[in-house]
Amino acid sequence: MRAVDLRPELLPPPVSRQRLDELSREIERIAGLVAEGSDGADEAVRAFNAMTGHAYAALDFAAYDAGRSLGEVAREAARPARPRVPDITRDELVEIVRRLLAADPESDYYVRLLDANVPHPRASDLVFHPSNGLRNASGEDIVDAALRYRPIAL
Structure with missing residues (x-):
């Protein structure tokens, strides 16, 4: 079977440098709160999830750099968590x-x-x-x- 060109709604949405920078700063801030054992860490994670539509846990921030770069994590957070396309073939x-x-x-x-x-x-x-x-x-x-x-x- 030959390769199929994917339509735009199936391609990863672009993310602006400004959005990546904003999310990167927030990821680093939350990682610091988690590392310190701060009482505000859980609330910061909840706010981040509300802002991005994801369901991250504090552990995700504590270990975000274990296998991926900060930019990769920020790009993931900027994109839809469950990108549904109802008419996908x-x-x-x-x-x-x-x-x-x-x-x-x-x-x-x-x-x-x-x-x-x-x-x-x-x-x-x-x-x-x-x-x-x-x-x-x-x-x-x-x-x-x-x-x-x-x-x-x-």
Whole structure:
């Protein structure tokens, strides 16, 4: 299957330098509050989550620099936490998985996009931690598995 050009609403939204700087300062401030054990840390995290639409915990700020740069964390916070696109197609989902498999520089965004637009609650695990049946699977196979998922009714 050939590569599909993704429409603008499926591409990572650009983030201004000003917004990145603002969020970076706030991330560093909250990380300092958490490191100090400040009583204001929890409130600062709640305010940050309200401002960004994410659900970060204090630990996310304490360890933000363990595997990513401050800029990467700020860019993630500036973008939608669950980017839902109601009319996303199977071919578009396959292209998103292909980009994940190819380690696209915007993989963090594509993980959230995939997880938000299929019924499987952890579709990105099918890409990065596949079961034996999906090891070395194609993008099509991974998407089909994510779309086939149905929750168990209790």
